[in-house]
Amino acid sequence: MNKTTIIRQSIQVNFNFNLIFTSHLFKVDNPILVDLFTSNTHAKSNAIVVVDDGVTKAHPQLKASIANYFETHGTSIKLQGNILEIPGGEQAKNNEAYIKTILESVNNFGIDRHSYVIAIGGGAVLDAVGFAAAIAHRGVRLIRVPTTILSQNDSGIGVKNGINYFGKKNFVGTFSAPYAVINDDSFLSSLDDRDWRSGISEAIKVALIKDRVFFEWIETNATALNNRDQQVMNTLIHRCAEMHMQHIQNSGDAFEQGSSRPLDFGHWAAHKLEQLSNYSIRHGEAVAIGIALDSTYSYLKGYLTANSLTRILNCILNLGFSLSHDHLNAHIIDGLNEFREHLGGKLTIMLLKSLGTGFEVHEMDEAIVLKSITYMNDYIQT
Missing domain, CATH: 1.20.1090.10 (Dehydroquinate synthase-like - alpha domain)
Known part of the structure; x- marks a missing residue:
């Protein structure tokens, strides 16, 4: 009879991220994003941006401001591809096609573990984009920019991501800490x-x-x-x-x-x-x-x-x-x-x-x- 042996393993991993409060994140003279990017060990990093389409409707100049921000600070980071828009609310979490679209962008533009996915929107969009970021390459860097009160004070600041499945809320998901969370109060003015x-x-x-x-x-x-x-x-x-x-x-x-x-x-x-x-x-x-x-x-x-x-x-x-x-x-x-x-x-x-x-x-x-x-x-x- 074989002797039973056990090898025990204990793993501890520290997750550190900052919750940053600001106004008008994408004004070119706001240093918060560029400071995050330059803290990376890589000389230059890539990013894709995914935005809640309700946010772009409420802030028509947002996409142009984002593009201008990246162009101005191009020595630190490059915006890859077009800014993606996905529906806000539970639609973002009820249709896995949006996850596939994000993963395709990660693949097509070489977003690796030293690159960034920037998610801008309410809690449901942050959940969905965060899930895609967590499963791509087993986790790429996620920057959350919550745009609702609910996501700025609760859902956007934790370590949970997910989508709805089998008609059940958050049935599929991950635990994955963001690289940073940035609360920009200028987005709140457009909320109904x-x-x-x-x-x-x-x-x-x-x-x-x-x-x-x-x-x-x-x-x-x-x-x-x-x-x-x-x-x-x-x-x-x-x-x-x-x-x-x-x-x-x-x-x-x-x-x-x-x-x-x-x-x-x-x-x-x-x-x-x-x-x-x-x-x-x-x-x-x-x-x-x-x-x-x-x-x-x-x-x-x-x-x-x-x-x-x-x-x-x-x-x-x-x-x-x-x-x-x-x-x-x-x-x-x-x-x-x-x-x-x-x-x-x-x-x-x-x-x-x-x-x-x-x-x-x-x-x-x-x-x-x-x-x-x-x-x-x-x-x-x-």
């Missing part, structure tokens, strides 16, 4: 009111589970946020992004090998609601409803006080979100099983015990979930 508001829900989420003071700041500044006060929004984005990045760094589980997902508070229902509505609801709008649902559930289970729930629901309403939706019904329960599968078999849901303090449970009472929906539908703001 729904997209302006949508990103606030992720700030409410992280505040409720981690930072009561930040939640109270959001309560206090609801009117300024509704009035599109740019400075107030910049403060919200900065704090929300900072908290997300701190969690990724300190959790010890940046690539989500375990079942704990604190930053998915409110998301099990949100993802299902998006699917049931055929993605007619914005992600942030769905998250706001998901937060309200899990907060109401926390109250009905006796974990959260009535006053705290009232403050949460009023804050959500004051920011212009809804607590109800045509597809918020018994079918939402299916989202629990899909979330369990996404986590790897063990259901882990974040609930609230107080404002700023979350805790995890591993089962949900479906009857109380349905009571929570009824409570929200009947809620009258006080």
Whole structure:
């Protein structure tokens, strides 16, 4: 009988990247991009640029500005090929043809592991382009330029990429750290009111589970946020992004090998609601409803006080979100099983015990979930 032997391997890899805040990234006198490029060990690097077509429609001069920027700084980097445009929103993640188009550009223009893919757009476009960059040559350098509030304070600053498959959100994807993330607040001026508001829900989420003071700041500044006060929004984005990045760094589980997902508070229902509505609801709008649902559930289970729930629901309403939706019904329960599968078999849901303090449970009472929906539908703001 052969003797069993085991060789153990332990690999640690450090990922370092900067989240940079700026305005008018592609003005030729803005040094941020050229500084990133010249920090490369190669004398000159290549790049392809992929842009959310909604961004180019809202900023008609953007493509010309990008081309002019690269031409002006041509000693450091070369723009290869035409600037690619792909649809924004879930269309980018529902059609794998866009991934193939990006991979073809990587191949045709010699984009290697010392070259760059620059993704400009909302969270869905960043997810899709990031996935393509992560699987090309097992990973080429990705620079993310988020253009929505939701992507600047949450989805664009992490290490996840992916597309939708089999009708399931983010079924196919990778964990891959970007080379850099650049938040340019000049893109935010063109957002419609729904997209302006949508990103606030992720700030409410992280505040409720981690930072009561930040939640109270959001309560206090609801009117300024509704009035599109740019400075107030910049403060919200900065704090929300900072908290997300701190969690990724300190959790010890940046690539989500375990079942704990604190930053998915409110998301099990949100993802299902998006699917049931055929993605007619914005992600942030769905998250706001998901937060309200899990907060109401926390109250009905006796974990959260009535006053705290009232403050949460009023804050959500004051920011212009809804607590109800045509597809918020018994079918939402299916989202629990899909979330369990996404986590790897063990259901882990974040609930609230107080404002700023979350805790995890591993089962949900479906009857109380349905009571929570009824409570929200009947809620009258006080």
